[in-house]
Amino acid sequence: MRVTRVSPSSLALGAFLACLAWASSSADSFRFAILGDRTGDVQPGIYEQVWREVAAENPAFVVSVGDTIEGSNDALAAGEWREVEQLHRPYRKYPLYLAPGNHDIWSAASERLFREHSGHPPHYSFDHAQTHFTILDNSRSDELASEELTFLEQDLREHAAQPVKFILMHRPSWLLHVAMRNPNFQLHQLARQYSVPYVVAGHVHQIMRAELEGVTYLAMPSSGGHLRNSKQYQDGWFFGHALVEVRGSDVEFQIEELKPPHGQGRISRPGDWTLLGLAARRGAAQRAAGGSWSAGIPAR
Secondary structure (H helix, E strand, O other): OOOOOOOHHHHHHHHHHHHHHHHHHHHOEEEEEEEOOOOOOEOOOHHHHHHHHHHHOOOOOEEEOOOOOOOOOHHHHHHHHHHHHHHHHHHOOOOEEEOOOOOOOOOHHHHHHHHHHHOOOOOEEEEEOOEEEEEOOOOOOOOOOHHHHHHHHHHHHHOOOOOEEEEEOOOOOOHHHHHOOOOOOHHHHHHHHOOOOEEEEOOOOOOEEEEEOOEEEEEOOEOOEOOOOOOOHHHOOOEEEEEEEEEOOEEEEEEEEOOOOOOOOOEEOHHHEEOOEEHHHHHHHHHHHOOOEEOOEEOO
16 A cells, blocks of 8 residues: 655645635625514514524624614604614624614604614615625605615625625515516616626515516515515515525525414525415416416416
8 A cells, every 4th residue: 555645844734725715715604684674563572583583593794674663753763763772782793784664764853863873874885795785765765766776876886896796775666667577677777787686675574576687686574564464474474584695606595484483483595485475386376377477477
């Protein structure tokens, strides 16, 4: 048997290179959580359980798609911000980035409070490792105002080199365009131009997902606001959050329903959902109807 002798210096070099490779791979691998709406007829105990489950996953940071306070009353808003800050106090180790929802900003006074308590303006952006996040403000309109789109274009241009990008906002201002398979709206054109794979919103308290020209549009399930309509999991009505794992330029979503007593702890992927509920359920309906489906919308 032939034995190859390895010098101590070679072993040291190999160990150094292995450590360097590990450090490099670790530096661009992280996880973060996305929360849905806390309010909109807030349901007792839900948001608190969401945070307990998020903290157990030890994310690098947390992003909320808005509606953090109940709002609508300038006289009560400051107290509501103080109340929610008490809820966040046990989790201060996790940086929290808020999108402004219609329950957070509805007046000049409420905008001042949002700036004060969130620590940033209504629209802003931030980086984590190789990932860039743009937060837009559509708190007071179903559409994105021209100044929001101008900010988005400038922000994406300045951060074009970041390999992974997310756009987040409260209202799903993209919903009608995406449902009608219309790519000719500015948000989508910018997402395509700057290779943004994910556009995430809240507001509807229901998970909805559609793909359009390589862009995934996702509305988050509720993280505390009331459930509407059927209130059935298969229709996208449940309490939970998303856990997102980023490894290099790869992104993996888990949509996590709350565990008991407020859910069954079911885990799904965005691709399991359409605009109308679970993809498997819609597929069965399609077969029964003899039709075809595109992004959860019946083909015409």
